[in-house]
Each structure stands twice: as C-alpha cells, then as structure tokens.
Amino acid sequence: MSKLEIAVLLAAAGLFVFVIEVVRRRRLSEGYAVLWLVVAVSGVLVGLARPLVDRVSTSVGIVYGTSLVFSVTILFLLAVSINLSMHVSKLEGQIEDLAQEVAFLRGPLPPPGDDAAAEPDTSDQTG
C-alpha cells in the first residue's frame, strides 16, 4: 500500500467517524449524514482503485486519473452547495412566514388603557 493510499484511507475514515459523531450529538440529521457517509466510502473506493480510475480517465481522454477525480469531486461539491443554498432560501421564506405569524398570534401591544385595540379585528371599530 502506497503512502497516498494510506492517507486517503485515513482521511475517509476520519470523515466517517466525524459524521457519525455529529449525528450522535444530533447536530446533523441522518438524511444529510447518509450523503456524507457515501462520500467517505466513495473516497475509499476511489483511493484503492487507482488502476480502474486511470483506465476510465484514459478512455475519456484525460491523461491523469487524479484530474478526473478532482473534476468529478468539484462538480459534485458544487451541486451539493447549490442544493443547500436553494434549501436555505426556502427555509428563509418559511422562517419569515412563521415569524410574522408569531407576531400576529402574540397580538398587538395596545396603547395603555385602550383595551379595545387589543384585537386586530376590533381595532377598526374603535374611535
């Protein structure tokens, strides 16, 4: 086993352990954990299957197998990031809706001594 393969294995194992640990602490949901565990396992496979990687890369016209791995990895991470940004955008919208709902559920803080203004639907009948 080359030094490179050992390094890849260690990195993948580290990622694996880290993901499991943050799931255990409930700081990462299982759904996302599956994604990153798959990444860790693929890292191991790619690291150990250098000859295969090289064959695939030459067949698509890329001289260095590493370049192929890098390209695929970058595209994958890009896709994940964009997907997360979309998810965050949606959450932002939902949080805004919820917060406004909370403001209405709390109800208005009425002017002191003006009980009639306590409800939105009655305030327009006062005065």
Added chain:
Amino acid sequence: MSDVLVIVPALNEAATVASVVTAIRQHLDAEVLVVDDGSSDATASVAASAGAIVLSHPFNLGVGAALRTGFRYAREAGFSVALQIDADGQHEPADAKGMIDLIVDGEADVVVGSRFSSGYEIGLLRRFSMRVLSRRVSRSLGTRITDTTSGFRAFGRPAIEYFAEWYPSAYLSDTVEALLLAGERGLRVVEVPVQMHQRQGGQASSGTVKSLYHLVRLGLVMVVFRLRRSERRSA
C-alpha cells in the same frame, strides 16, 4: 374611526419612535401601527406608551417583512389607506396629507414621497446608483420616479391586499422591486415631492462593499423580473 393606518417599521429606534408616533397623531387622522422588527431595546413599549398599536417580530426580518406584517394588519382590520413612514424622524408626517389625498381621491394606488425636490444631500456612488434605478423603474412604470428607495409611501386598498400576500423583504427590494411589482400588477404609482430631515437617531445601514452587494443583487432581481415577465407573456 380613521380609514388610514400608518405603518412604522422600527428596529431599535427607542430614541425617536415616540416623537414620530406623537407627530403622526398630531398631524394625521390615523391609527398608528409600529411593527417592532425584533428590537433589542425598548422600542415596542415606548411606541405603545406614545399611543401606537405595536406588533413585534420575534427576531429581525428586515423592513420589507415588517411592512408586509403592516399590510396584513391593514387588510384584516379593513383599512383603505396604508402609509409607510420611517421611525427615525426623517419624514415629515404633515407631508403625508397630500399623499393620502391622492389615494383617497382615486388618483393613485401607490404614492411615493420623493426627497429630491427639497435639496437633500447624498454621496456620489449613491447618487449614481439612484439615477440608474430611477431610469429603470421609470421606464418600467411609464411614469417618472426619481426617489425609488424612498421609505415614505402611501398605499391604497388594492396595493394593501396585494402586498399583504407577498412583499419582497430583502434590502433595496423592499423599495425598488416593490415598485416594479406594483407597476406590473397594474397599480398606478405616482411620485410627489416631500421634505426630508437628517436622521434624528439610529444608524444608516451602509458600508461600501455591502451596498455594492445589494446593488448587484438588485440588478439580478431586475433581470429575473424581466425573464419572469416574458415567461408569463408566452404562457
């Protein structure tokens, strides 16, 4: 009962909000709603003591979201005119009479109080970008709007109902994009000159990099706006 709701979006404006509420109540026959957008100071209680109705967001959402909360309140409570005014004392409530009249007389659905006619001083980058925005918005609306980012505006019932459903909450979108949406919705937008004071308190929200980011973002909003429109046309 008054038919006019004055919406005052406020974030940490405890120093000025009371005098703003008092001034509004002095000059206008209107209910005052202060939307406390997650202030950490006494904005809410100070505003309530000054005689405003106060709705509080649990945390900061931005001016646009505060406005939508105000529009929703106006819609539920049946107000036919909503007036937006800043909590920092920049705007003169007395100027709002003319703006409200335009709505009541059916001359317009959205009235923008513009600060340019009264010699208000602004920086260079800001002046340039405002000119570009003005040209773009004016072309889209078919009427001249010089102060596209004005936070002093009046809205009629159709605008209230529309914006209660959806109002852009990001910075700059809450003013500029809202005008484009109003125009696309077929609402009549009119601009009137108003006086503008320097802020009585609080902080202006600007750094150069941040402003640039917001401008670029707004540029994207406008491009996408056009794309959506052509999509709707062909649909």
